Amino acid sequence: MKKKLNIILSFLLLLGVWSCNEEKWLTEEPYSFYAPENSYSTVPQLKLSLNYLYNELRTFFWDINGDNAVFMHLGDIAYGGTDFPDGKFNNTRTWLVPTAGMARTVWDRAYRCIQNANTIINRLENSAAGADDKAFIEGEALFFRAFWYNYLAIMYGDVPVYTEEITSAKTDFVRTPRKDVYTQARMDLERAVTLLLDIDKVDDGRINKQAAQHLLAEVYISLEDYAKAIETASAVINHPQMNLMTSRFGTRANETGDPYWDLFQYNNKNRKSSGNKESILVLQYEHRNSGSPTGYNFLRQGFPFYMDIRVYNMADQANPEVVTPTVPATEGLFPISLGGARGIGVIHPSDYFLYDIWGTDGTNDYRNSPYIIVRDFKISNQQAAGYGEWYVADGHADLLKQRNPALYNAYMLRNFYPFIMKFGRTDNALPDDVLAKNSDGSFRLNGLGERVFIYTSMTDPSANSSLKDEYLFRLGGTYLLRAEAYIKSNQLTLAMNDINALRNRANATPAQLSQINLDYLMDEQMRERYFEDYRIMTLLRMGKFVERTRKHNPMGHNVDDHHNLFPIPFSEIERNRDVKWENNPGY
Structure with missing residues (x-):
């Protein structure tokens, strides 16, 4: 009887061991397929994730077939030729509301990219990447995260900030004050500048130190740190591999034209193929490449x-x-x-x-x-x-x-x-x-x-x-950022000199000191960089969307005082059920 009891107890003990390990032996280990557990672990995988961020950026600026993207090009520079006079994007009052798709256009893409950048950064330390690869990959990921936080702060003001990978549902986000969102972008870019290589050391189209400094100068302006903005923009302008293109160059230099025209000709954007030292960051187009299916539309x-x-x-x-x-x-x-x-x-x-x-x-x-x-x-x-x-x-x-x-x-x-x-x-x-x-x-x-x-x-x-290929950043824009910082710090002569560097290249009459103010600068931004980026972002960043759209857009009467900020998407307010959000004033 005792022997039989020992056998039963031994069997139960063994069964208990099996039961304790049940979860372990039922867990799949992904040896032959990608899963969250084994992704982001090698350099090719990490670079593939960065390629996704490049493609998101390119698609955001280039694929403008939708009405929401059209709206981003309006303001003081343009209005809708269709749905005129008061339909769709010509009526900001009815187009820019919390329940409309316009409120989500940037929000969704930005947080999708931020989550991807966070995952890259968080998993990089335990990856198989060497020190040099880790520095470059982290620098690029930080740039992308900063880019989108900067955009979110410009458009929406106070928004959630998180820097860790989110692996489960979360419904208690807290909106971070706008200044602190800019501060997060600043910290990311300051570190990125220490990790990224100079523009002449990377392939055309890759994130580089000068691109990070250009964006950082803009963020410093938003933080009202004008001295740092001037210092950082000057680091780009004074770099030995950077110059405004003031002479004919590139593929069509022997045809009738001028240096500004040359900047936009086929195969003239990338510095390695054309000698263009004005380009800072160029979005790349490869014809009929399924991985890059769209060009600038x-x-x-x-x-x-x-x-x-x-x-x-x-x-x-x-x-x-x-x-x-x-x-x-x-x-x-x-x-x-x-x-x-x-x-x-x-x-x-x-x-x-x-x-x-x-x-x-x-x-x-x-x-x-x-x-x-x-x-x-x-x-x-x-x-x-x-x-x-x-x-x-x-x-x-x-x-x-x-x-x-x-x-x-x-x-x-x-x-x-x-x-x-x-x-x-x-x-x-x-x-x-x-x-x-x-x-x-x-x-x-x-x-x-x-x-x-x-x-x-x-x-x-x-x-x-x-x-x-099309510019995202070029040196003409850096001069304008430095001029803005000079104006805001009451250094008008230096601002005039930067503006005239562009006007002299363009064969335009030099600006006079009495003309220099923010409105003149915004006109010069329009003259120099028209339709190279979303004009509405410059207007929102400078708090001028309402004023200048009312003044220069025939449909400006459809703009209300609160439109210098976008509304928080209503669906995001509903989803975040554990922390109550109030929408931006006026919405």
Whole structure:
């Protein structure tokens, strides 16, 4: 009996051991597939995660096919050519509300990227990366985290800040004061500057020390530390590998143009391929690369819908003929001289930008030259009245205005306004698979002998993309940041010198000391960097969105006093059920 009892007890003890280890032996160990436990552990995995952050940044600025992205380009520089006068993004009062998608556009992407950056930083220490790789990877991840916290602070004010990887549901976030959000961005960037390499030591398009310093100078301004902003911007400006491009350079230097025009030509953005020492951080485009499927889509949203313009037969006053002046509409071909894009006239530049800010310099300012802002075009449709003539200079636009003012006004709203050619596709070296061809493989030409792009669908790069790398930061912007810090610290002569460095390069009349103030600076920002980034961010950061939109946008009457901040998305307030949030004032 005793022996039998011992056997039973031994069996129960063994069963207890098995029971204690049940959770362990039921747990899967991922040897042959990726899971949270074994990801972010090798250099290739960590770099792949960084590539995701690069792609998120590129997509954020380039994929502007949605209405919310269009809104980010408005303010004092533009308004909506569609939904005019009071629809959609032309009515900030109804567009910018907590329950609308506009409130979430940046919020969701920013926190998605912050979570990814936190994961990289938190797991880096226990990874297999060596010391050099760890420094570079941490520096890039810190830059991205700082970039998005800076954006969140600019747009929303007080927002949650967290620097640890979140691995489970959390409903008790606390909104951090705006100044402390900027401080987190400052700390991240100050450390990133110590880890990143100089611009001449990294591949084109990679985060570098000068890019981190450029962004850090902006953050210092937001923190009202103007001395640090000046010091940091000066470190970029005075770096031996940085210079404003004041002479002709690059792939089209032997053609008619100027140094500012050269900055935006095909293959001229990256310093290693063109010698461009003004570029700081360039977003990269690789044609037909599935990992980088989009280019900058400003051509679709920002170019006029010119294929639908009509002209009268000037010789036949009794029976006016109305035909398409560019190309037959049914063929869907778009001439290279007009950027080659199928514009739809959504982002209409404001009259203040197109005409007022250039003053007496007019087109003598290289940034407003006929090469970079095209204000007229030749009628290339051989079936059109006036074939081979200029639409404006030869009187076709005026004739339409005289005979049918209502139609003329409609055309001027969406179908014809100046072309912003810094993003246009005017280079014959562009990929030939986006150009129309004849059956024998030769390039198809329009009536003026120009190559033409063919439109296949709105998602194809032949229709919308600039097909080029594009700047995120360049040195002209750093000069403007330093000038802003000089103005805010009452060093107006030094601010004037920085502004005039840009104006001298642009062949513009030098600014006078009596002109220097923040409004003049914001006009100069517009002249120098128009549509290179989201204008609304500069206006919000400087607290000027309401004032300048009311003053310079024809739909400015739809802007309310509280619109210098975006609303916190209502869905985020609902989700954060364990800590009550009040929305920003006015929402």
